[in-house]
Amino acid sequence: MTSIGEGLDEHRLHEFNNELAVLIKIFPDVLPDVFREMLLRFDGDSRLEVVANQLLKKEDEWVKGRWRTAIERTEADDIDVSQIPEADLFRRNSYRWAVKAALLQEFKTLSKSTVKAVLAEQNHSYTLARPVLKKIASKHWRSSLSKFFSRWARRSEDDTEKHAMIRWTKSIDSSSVPTLKTTGDTELDEELQRTVLTPLFAQYKARQEAKDWDLAIQTNLEEAENADALFECGCCFSATTFERIATCTASVHIICYSCVSNSVNEALFGQGWGRNVHHDRGQLRCMALTTNENCGGCIPHNGTLRAVYQSRKGAQLVARFESRLAEEALIMAQVPLVRCPVCSYAEARDLYFPTRTLQYHIDMRHPIRTLTYTIVVLVCFPFLLLYQLLRWVPSNPTRLPSVASLLQTAFVRLAHTKQFPARFQCRSPTCSTLSCTNCSKPWRDPHTCFGSEVVELRTTIEAARTAALKRTCPKCGLGFIKDSGCNKLTCVCGYVMCYVCRQGLGPMEGGEGYQHFCQHFRYEAGRCRECEKCDLYRSEDQDALVKAAGLQAEKEWREKQGQVGGKGKLEKVGTVGREEGPKEWTLQSVVDWWVQNIFTCSLRPQ
Numbered sequence: 214m215t216s217i218g219e220g221l222d223e224h225r226l227h228e229f230n231n232e233l234a235v236l237i238k239i240f241p242d243v244l245p246d247v248f249r250e251m252l253l254r255f256d257g258d259s260r261l262e263v264v265a266n267q268l269l270k271k272e273d274e275w276v277k278g279r280w281r282t283a284i285e286r287t288e289a290d291d292i293d294v295s296q297i298p299e300a301d302l303f304r305r306n307s308y309r310w311a312v313k314a315a316l317l318q319e320f321k322t323l324s325k326s327t328v329k330a331v332l333a334e335q336n337h338s339y340t341l342a343r344p345v346l347k348k349i350a351s352k353h354w355r356s357s358l359s360k361f362f363s364r365w366a367r368r369s370e371d372d373t374e375k376h377a378m379i380r381w382t383k384s385i386d387s388s389s390v391p392t393l394k395t396t397g398d399t400e401l402d403e404e405l406q407r408t409v410l411t412p413l414f415a416q417y418k419a420r421q422e423a424k425d426w427d428l429a430i431q432t433n434l435e436e437a438e439n440a441d442a443l444f445e446c447g448c449c450f451s452a453t454t455f456e457r458i459a460t461c462t463a464s465v466h467i468i469c470y471s472c473v474s475n476s477v478n479e480a481l482f483g484q485g486w487g488r489n490v491h492h493d494r495g496q497l498r499c500m501a502l503t504t505n506e507n508c509g510g511c512i513p514h515n516g517t518l519r520a521v522y523q524s525r526k527g528a529q530l531v532a533r534f535e536s537r538l539a540e541e542a543l544i545m546a547q548v549p550l551v552r553c554p555v556c557s558y559a560e561a562r563d564l565y566f567p568t569r570t571l572q573y574h575i576d577m578r579h580p581i582r583t584l585t586y587t588i589v590v591l592v593c594f595p596f597l598l599l600y601q602l603l604r605w606v607p608s609n610p611t612r613l614p615s616v617a618s619l620l621q622t623a624f625v626r627l628a629h630t631k632q633f634p635a636r637f638q639c640r641s642p643t644c645s646t647l648s649c650t651n652c653s654k655p656w657r658d659p660h661t662c663f664g665s666e667v668v669e670l671r672t673t674i675e676a677a678r679t680a681a682l683k684r685t686c687p688k689c690g691l692g693f694i695k696d697s698g699c700n701k702l703t704c705v706c707g708y709v710m711c712y713v714c715r716q717g718l719g720p721m722e723g724g725e726g727y728q729h730f731c732q733h734f735r736y737e738a739g740r741c742r743e744c745e746k747c748d749l750y751r752s753e754d755q756d757a758l759v760k761a762a763g764l765q766a767e768k769e770w771r772e773k774q775g776q777v778g779g780k781g782k783l784e785k786v787g788t789v790g791r792e793e794g795p796k797e798w799t800l801q802s803v804v805d806w807w808v809q810n811i812f813t814c815s816l817r818p819q
């Protein structure tokens with residue numbers, strides 16, 4: 214067995230990471246934590262074969278619920294060592310020592326063994342281990358005292374500004390500039406630069422740009438007021454400058470950018486889309502107050518974009534507004550489309566199939582279903598005759614399509630459905646998602662349509678809950694979960710630790726043993742009021758911990774699926790496992806459904 218505390222030299226590190234990449238390719242359904250644990254447990258030149266053999270024979274015993282989701286499995290296909298995230302790889306000794314030293318310096322109230330145990334759980338990742346240690350340190354009495362006095366202190370806008378690895382220095386103009394403290398390891402310095410300093414600079418840049426923009430608008434408004442060069446908005450009647458107005462195309466009404474932006478927000482997030490947007494032109498209607506009902510003109514599209522871009526989150530509003538306009542135009546065009554399930558990208562699939570190249574026949578793979586649908590059509594035959602007679606009524610104002618045209622369109626759509634491939638590649642530069650046109654789920658070879666989302670989400674939540682309760686031995690790297698018994702745990706390698714705070718209790722860590730736990734007698738259940746020691750049998754609130762981990766995992770899963778927040782269709786919010794509801798029912802959609810369930814189509818052999 215290879216000890217995790219000893220670390221790996223450069224040669225063995227490269228060898229272990231290559232074997233890890235091989236196992237990820239062979240078992241894409243398993244999380245890398247399982248492979249790291251098994252590779253450290255089995256030593257020798259044939260450990261890769263031994264690990265693979267053990268996973269084939271006793272997969273459930275080794276995995277213990279640590280499975281990947283469908284999206285993670287897709288990302289794991291054809292992976293190389295360079296493509297594996299750094300948090301999943303075996304880490305270099307210099308990086309491990311630098312992370313350990315930095316965390317010990319920051320969390321001085323925690324014992325050295327607690328920091329080592331948390332690092333073992335998080336694969337010695339600084340970014341992943343620091344939040345766990347902050348949560349453990351928050352339960353200490355010193356942390357509670359500092360929180361009490363911090364109520365009167367100035368609260369920082371972001372926790373990143375108070376990061377332990379950031380040093381604030383004075384620049385030439387007497388402003389504070391954040392710089393990173395040196396850690397002695399290049400990899401850790403790059404990680405801190407990427408995860409801490411770069412986002413902090415981005416926040417400061419955005420904040421400074423917002424202040425400069427407000428100052429520029431105020432200065433421009435004062436100069437225009439002094440020069441008597443203000444314009445009155447035809448909607449809110451406020452005075453504004455020439456640089457912040459738009460004019461309509463009919464009567465040259467002046468509309469300020471604030472009214473234009475508010476109108477777009479109401480159209481997108483309120484109930485004003487039909488009232489504020491001209492569907493035929495794809496432009497914003499003029500909102501000037503006139504004696505007539507409306508002006509009849511529109512705000513030019515470039516003026517609308519300039520106004521929205523200058524508002525808060527303008528780029529996101531512009532993208533959503535243009536996506537909605539494109540959606541409305543595609544619906545009005547009635548072009549057969551195939552859509553990306555993640556973003557608003559769509560492609561027209563309107564290829565021509567000559568009649569002589571196609572052959573239609575009754576689908577006999579499901580004879581009972583085909584017979585049932587045929588009987589339904591025969592029962593509805595009198596209604597079809599009545600529909601055909603209504604078309605011949607001269608006073609009928611609507612132009613109803615004939616039954617023959619409905620059937621012809623349905624058979625053409627059936628040919629499109631059968632002849633186009635199910636694998637769809639989104640060509641949007643910000644998406645590029647592979648999906649299935651039949652079930653609208655992420656594509657993975659081999660792909661099975663209409664896989665249950667409930668099973669996938671349940672697997673994700675169970676893995677997150679297991680990870681929340683799992684502890685890892687900092688000596689041998691073995692992971693385990695306490696089902697029952699006291700909180701004094703002894704690993705198979707002999708290492709003794711506390712399950713609650715992860716502190717080592719063995720002779721090498723001070724030999725505190727059972728004295729680490731509270732020794733006071735209590736008449737009632739609950740925490741001791743005389744000391745802050747861990748309880749021997751009472752663990753942390755596992756129910757709340759498991760619930761929080763499950764909610765966070767579900768949130769991340771929904772964001773990857775494009776259902777809640779993040780990138781994707783924000784309006785596609787529904788219950789997990791429930792298929793998307795039917796679209797608007799029309800006579801053509803009913804005929805399409807009937808044809809696709811009774812007939813099938815194939816190319817005529819040449």
